[in-house]
Amino acid sequence: MVKPVTHVLFDMDGLLLNTEDLYTVAFQNILSPYGKEYTFDLKLKLMGTQSQETARAIVSELKLPMSPEEFIIESKKQFEVLFPDSSLMPGAKRLIEHLHKKGIPMGLATSSSEESYHLKVHKHHQEIFSLLPFKTFGSSDPNVKKGKPHPDIFIVAASKFPDHPKPEQCLVFEDAVNGVKAAKAAGMQVVMVPDPRVDKSLTEEATLVLQSLEHFKPEIFGLPPFED
Incomplete structure (x- = not known):
């Protein structure tokens, strides 16, 4: 109805x-040196969540050797390059x-x-x-x-x-x-x-x-x- x-x-x-496409590029740029992949299944779970929650989930799920806060710092560097366009x-x-x-x-x-x-x-x-x-x-x-x-x-x-x-x-x-x-x-x-x-x-x-x-x-x- x-x-x-x-x-x-x-x-x-x-x-x-x-920008969802740009988030994928940004996160993959951070993950690639660690041999990790930002899959669509993981993205689907996180789309629409707040930035702190996203960072915690990615670091935890992919067992990254960094804290969520460090992931956010790296993300911001990527965003400054990608988002303006x-x-x-x-x-x-x-x-x-x-x-x-x-x-x-x-x-x-x-x-x-x-x-x-x-x-x-x-x-x-x-x-x-x-x-x-x-x-x-x-x-x-x-x-x-x-x-x-x-x-x-x-x-x-x-x-x-x-x-x-x-x-x-x-x-x-x-x-x-x-x-x-x-x-x-x-x-x-x-x-x-x-x-x-x-x-x-x-x-x-x-x-x-x-x-x-x-x-x-x-x-x-x-x-x-x-x-x-």
């Missing part, structure tokens, strides 16, 4: 920006600009830190992200006690809208299984745009699954349709 919504929350990595995912710009033009309240709910966000957005994407005025950074915001799949980030993000919508009035856009679980736990509907390698059985909790944001029809959720 799809219900009309009034507010929209976007994840960022892998949904609006191609991130690119928008297909359909992201059109959808955000359309909803903005129609006056739909929008927010960003990303597990990234604020520092990481600025690395990704500053060089090429400030204009489009300025249309998402309510931003929540899961790895920086003290109010987000637990990362996805816990609902904290979406509850905090929704609370930033001045008119305080109910959870069922909010539509979340996500690419990660953990993100979908978090949105559902928050009582929100969720459109999932998964990596094509994600098994279909892992997408069943989503309200709607799409191959790309390009395929989204706003009117399905009672939002103003595209005019072209």
Whole structure:
């Protein structure tokens, strides 16, 4: 059952920006000297989690001879090189600009830190992200006690809208299984745009699954349709 919504929350990595691919490159660059591989199965478990949690899991699972803190330091060096040239995912710009033009309240709910966000957005994407005025950074915001799949980030993000919508009035856009679980736990509907390698059985909790944001029809959720 799809219900009309009034507010929209976007994840960022892998949904609006191609940064999930860049995380894979960054982590593999750190792991290669140790003969380790950042597999898609491991990535799938960690997509949407906070940076500390990601670092702990990778160090533990791959038995790396470094602490999670050292892994984060090495990661940041990689991110500084890779993230500034991130690119928008297909359909992201059109959808955000359309909803903005129609006056739909929008927010960003990303597990990234604020520092990481600025690395990704500053060089090429400030204009489009300025249309998402309510931003929540899961790895920086003290109010987000637990990362996805816990609902904290979406509850905090929704609370930033001045008119305080109910959870069922909010539509979340996500690419990660953990993100979908978090949105559902928050009582929100969720459109999932998964990596094509994600098994279909892992997408069943989503309200709607799409191959790309390009395929989204706003009117399905009672939002103003595209005019072209």
